[in-house]
Amino acid sequence: MSTLVAATLEPSRLARARRWARLNPSLAFGAVAVSLIVLVAVFAPLLAPNPADAGNATHPFVVLQGPSWSHWFGTDQVGRDILTRVMYGARVSPLIAVAVLAVAAVVGVPLGLVAGFFGGVIDDIIMRITDVFLAVPALLLALALVTVLSPTMTSTIVAISVSWWPWYARLVRGEAASIRERRFIESAHALGIPRWRILLRHVLPNAVTPVLVQLSLDFGSVILTASALSFLGLGVQDPVPDWGLMVSEGQIYFTTNWWLVTFPGLAILFCAFAFNILGDGLRDRFDPRQGLGR
Amino acid sequence: MTRYVSRRVGLSLIVVAGVIVLTFLISHVIPGDPAVSWAGPHASAAQIAAARAQLGLNLPIWSQILHYFGGILSGDWGVSIRTHRSVLADLGSAVPASVELVGAALIIAALIGIPLGLVSARYVRRWPDQVARFGAVLGVSMPAFWLALIVQIVFSHDLHWFPTAGEYAPSLAYSHPIPHVTGMPVIDGLITLHLAVFWSSLTHLVLPAVVVSSYPLGVVTRMVRAKVLETSEETHTQMIRSLGFSERAVLSQFSLRLAWSPVVQVLALVFAYSLANTFLVEAVFDWPGLGNYAAQSIQSLDIPAIAGVTLFVAMAYVTLNLLVDIAQVFFDPRMRRSL
Numbered sequence: 001m002s003t004l005v006a007a008t009l010e011p012s013r014l015a016r017a018r019r020w021a022r023l024n025p026s027l028a029f030g031a032v033a034v035s036l037i038v039l040v041a042v043f044a045p046l047l048a049p050n051p052a053d054a055g056n057a058t059h060p061f062v063v064l065q066g067p068s069w070s071h072w073f074g075t076d077q078v079g080r081d082i083l084t085r086v087m088y089g090a091r092v093s094p095l096i097a098v099a100v101l102a103v104a105a106v107v108g109v110p111l112g113l114v115a116g117f118f119g120g121v122i123d124d125i126i127m128r129i130t131d132v133f134l135a136v137p138a139l140l141l142a143l144a145l146v147t148v149l150s151p152t153m154t155s156t157i158v159a160i161s162v163s164w165w166p167w168y169a170r171l172v173r174g175e176a177a178s179i180r181e182r183r184f185i186e187s188a189h190a191l192g193i194p195r196w197r198i199l200l201r202h203v204l205p206n207a208v209t210p211v212l213v214q215l216s217l218d219f220g221s222v223i224l225t226a227s228a229l230s231f232l233g234l235g236v237q238d239p240v241p242d243w244g245l246m247v248s249e250g251q252i253y254f255t256t257n258w259w260l261v262t263f264p265g266l267a268i269l270f271c272a273f274a275f276n277i278l279g280d281g282l283r284d285r286f287d288p289r290q291g292l293g294r
Numbered sequence: 295m296t297r298y299v300s301r302r303v304g305l306s307l308i309v310v311a312g313v314i315v316l317t318f319l320i321s322h323v324i325p326g327d328p329a330v331s332w333a334g335p336h337a338s339a340a341q342i343a344a345a346r347a348q349l350g351l352n353l354p355i356w357s358q359i360l361h362y363f364g365g366i367l368s369g370d371w372g373v374s375i376r377t378h379r380s381v382l383a384d385l386g387s388a389v390p391a392s393v394e395l396v397g398a399a400l401i402i403a404a405l406i407g408i409p410l411g412l413v414s415a416r417y418v419r420r421w422p423d424q425v426a427r428f429g430a431v432l433g434v435s436m437p438a439f440w441l442a443l444i445v446q447i448v449f450s451h452d453l454h455w456f457p458t459a460g461e462y463a464p465s466l467a468y469s470h471p472i473p474h475v476t477g478m479p480v481i482d483g484l485i486t487l488h489l490a491v492f493w494s495s496l497t498h499l500v501l502p503a504v505v506v507s508s509y510p511l512g513v514v515t516r517m518v519r520a521k522v523l524e525t526s527e528e529t530h531t532q533m534i535r536s537l538g539f540s541e542r543a544v545l546s547q548f549s550l551r552l553a554w555s556p557v558v559q560v561l562a563l564v565f566a567y568s569l570a571n572t573f574l575v576e577a578v579f580d581w582p583g584l585g586n587y588a589a590q591s592i593q594s595l596d597i598p599a600i601a602g603v604t605l606f607v608a609m610a611y612v613t614l615n616l617l618v619d620i621a622q623v624f625f626d627p628r629m630r631r632s633l
Contacts, residue, residue, distance in 0.1 A: 025424070128305070132312035135608040137567060143592050144320050144600060220435050228574055231439050232589070247440050254447055265440035272435035280431060 027285060030278025037271055041090035053080035054088035056239035064257050074259035076250065082259060085241035086267045092242045094271065096157055097222040101215050103161035108168025109211060115169065116176025117199050127173065130166040138163035139225060146234040156235045160225055164218070171214055175207035209286050217279035220272035227268050243268045299620055306612045311363075313608040318362050320604075321597040366605070372598030376591060381602035384587060389569075389606070390477030391461060392583035395576070396568040398480075398499055399506035400561055407511045408550070408557070411518025416545055418523060426515060433512025439574035442505045446578060449501060456501050457494075459580035502579040506572050510564045517560055521553035555625070559618045566611035 021028035045051050049071075053059075059079030067074045073082035115126040133141075142159035149155035179185060180203065188198045227244025229235040236242045238249075243264040250260025337345070353361070365372065371381040407430075414426035450458045461479055480499055483492030525531055526549050534548050535541070573585020580586075584603060591599035 026427070128308055128312060131305075131309045132316055135309055135313050135611045136316060136604055137569075137607045137611075139573070140588055140600075140604055140607065141320075143588075144604075147592055147595070148320075224435070224437055227437055228439060231574060244437070244439075247437075247443070251443065254443060255451055258447070261440070261443055265437060265444070268437045268440065269432075269435055272437070273431060276431045276435050280427075 024281055024285065026277045027281030030274055030276075030281050033270070033274030034278050037090050037094060037274060040087050041094060044087045044091060048081075048084040048087045050081045050084045051088075053084040054241050064253060064260075066257070067259055073263040074257070076246070076260055077253060082246075082263055085246060086243070086263055088241040089243045089246070089264065089267055090271070092153075092236060092240060093223045093226050093244070093268070094219075096153065096160075096226045097219050097275075099157045100160045100164055100222045100226070101218060103157065104164035104168050104218075105211060105215065107161070108165035108170075109172050109207075111165075112169040112172030112174075113176050113199060113204060113207065116173035117180055117195075117203055119177070119180075123173070126169065130169045130173075133163065133166040134170070136163070139228065142225065142229060143232070143234060146229060151234050151237060153236050153240075156226055156229055159229070160222060164222070167218070168211065168214070171210060172207050175210055176203050179203050179206050213279065213283045213286055216275060216282050219275035219279065223268065223272050223275070243271075295623070298623060302616055302619055306616045309612050310609055313605060313612075314363060314366060315359065317601040317604045317608075318359055321601050371602045371605070374591070374596055374599040374602075376594045376596040376599065381598050384599065385584070385602055385606055387477065388582065388584045388587040391581060392569050392572070392576075392585065394461075394478035394480060394499065395502055395506060395581055395583055396565055396572060398503035399568065399572075400510055400565055402503060402507040403510035403514050404557075404561065406507075407514030408518050411515045411553075412522060412545055412550065414515065414519040415522040415526065415549070416541065418519075423519075426519070430512040430515040430519075433508045433515070435512075436508045438505055438508065438572070439578060441508060442502070442575045442578040445501050445505055457498050459498075459578075461495060461498055461582055502575055502581055505575050506568060510561065510568070513560055513564060514557060517557050518550070518553055521556055522549040525549045525552045555622050559622070562614040562618045563611070566607065566614050569607050569610060 040047060044054070048054065050057075057078075057080060059075070062071070062075050062079040064077060065071060065075045065079075071081050071083065073086060076082055076085070111126050111130070115123040138160075141163045142156075145159035145162060146155050149158060185198060185202060188202055189195075193201075226235060227242070227247070230242045230244030231248045233245075233248060236245060238245070246264035247261050247268075250257070250264070254261045351358075369382065371385075373379065374381050374384055377384055410426045410429070414423045414430075417423045446458060449455045479491055479495035483489065483495055522545055526544065531544060531548060535544055539548075569584050572583070573589045575581070576583045576586040577589055584607070588600065588603040590596075591603065
């Protein structure tokens with residue numbers, strides 16, 4: 001009895017973590033999976049069996065070998081170890097996603113904030129522009145832009161960002177418009193605080209949580225879009241170990257050498273899945289009633 | 295009501311006009327000279343100049359925009375540089391194929407996703423819910439081009455259950471000329487009782503439709519679950535429960551009805567998006583749809599065609615959005631009152 005009381009009074013840190021994970025399974029799984037991806041990305045040079053294979057090394061005698069003890073994921077058309085390239089791939093797509101979402105938030109959040117807070121003509125103008133960009137199919141816009149900009153990592157980032165910011169403008173506008181009506185904003189006005197200060201100090205902080213949740217939910221979609229562009233050959237180019245590009249290059253060997261396409265594709269799936277689960281968990285935690293659109 | 299509808303229609307027209315300007319601007323920054331590609335690789339300078347005049351490329355930019363607007367309104371969407379056919383005619387043959395593919399995918403998504411969402415809500419936080427949520431997140435995380443390759447290899451190349459690519463067996467075009475009613479061979483084959491055509495196109499449709507359905511399936515499942523859970527806590531649902539209706543009846547008859555409008559809305563928007571965004575799947579299965587047309591046009595820098603596809607998809611998106619909004623006000627008394 002006394003041990004039981006002691007256990008309930010002072011649960012060990014591990015037991016507390018376990019209890020928390022049982023109550024928030026998506027959050028726990030997502031956090032673990034995302035940390036795993038980050039760890040692999042950061043420590044790829046230490047973890048990967050053959051770091052030179054992340055670049056344009058060639059090994060003519062071990063071309064297209066199936067999975068084995070020496071090459072867990074097999075080797076590709078020039079003999080590079082696929083496990084190594086998949087690990088280094090954690091430095092490409094996720095990085096693109098971080099950059100795209102940063103640009104989208106930096107452009108979309110201020111526009112939405114201004115539109116929602118000031119309302120009127122400014123609101124109408126900003127939201128119509130937003131609607132135009134929302135109506136144009138994202139991948140098509142990105143494709144056209146990448147064609148203009150020539151395929152590099154930067155142009156992939158620019159192209160996807162152009163079609164991503166409207167979602168943030170729309171989200172923040174809704175938040176700002178509803179916060180504007182709240183009492184504490186009214187009293188701030190009554191105290192004579194300048195409007196831009198109210199906007200930055202009182203409206204913005206209250207709109208941050210939904211933006212953070214949406215950012216984590218969007219991470220997976222951006223990774224999918226970026227790998228789709230690479231798959232078409234419009235993203236980063238060969239020696240860069242990008243997952244979408246690896247699937248695309250493995251395509252012609254697929255009927256005889258299944259591992260070339262399968263493992264990089266699984267990496268994309270796992271990465272998108274990890275971030276989506278994390279985003280789901282965050283939304284349940286902070287924002288349970290928010291819509292599930294997109 | 296009339297005021298609301300006319301305002302929404304007006305806003306939609308503004309958005310479409312904005313899209314026209316945007317596509318025009320994009321097509322102007324795309325490098326390469328359309329007149330050169332129009333005239334062909336061995337054209338003389340005079341022929342290129344003639345092509346430039348014929349395409350109106352020598353006019354000032356504002357006048358080109360006006361021409362462009364006028365052309366689109368009068369049904370002249372330009373001529374494709376790659377196929378040398380009118381863009382509208384090209385769209386006319388590509389759109390039905392895409393509608394067939396995306397429509398089939400959304401039917402699969404709704405047929406599986408709605409029951410799955412209900413099960414998820416009924417057993418919330420228990421294992422059926424966890425499994426359904428896992429599946430839903432897997433669906434929205436799926437790289438469609440990769441799934442397309444895997445499914446094609448497994449079910450077509452290895453198991454021979456389904457044909458590899460195309461919309462129907464090519465030989466049927468000679469033995470059973472396809473009757474052209476809707477442009478969708480599955481429907482045309484069925485309504486004109488050409489069962490060989492119907493069967494062949496149905497078997498060709500299965501694999502790509504399943505692949506395309508993975509994203510909407512995840513979205514619908516999550517949507518139904520969230521909305522049903524949301525309504526099942528409201529007072530009127532509690533009253534229905536207290537009247538002695540079973541939990542199953544409460545969910546499937548009362549809560550689901552309230553979840554319909556967001557589900558339909560999301561399906562409509564996914565439909566519009568998927569028209570062009572499925573092109574990687576279309577490319578893998580060699581499906582003659584809008585996405586494939588767009589991808590080929592982009593590869594050959596066929597600006598009128600790219601602009602045409604963009605414009606068409608944007609218009610479909612805006613129109614569906616408008617219809618859904620109006621339908622909601624029409625069918626949902628709560629929304630009508632708030633106007």
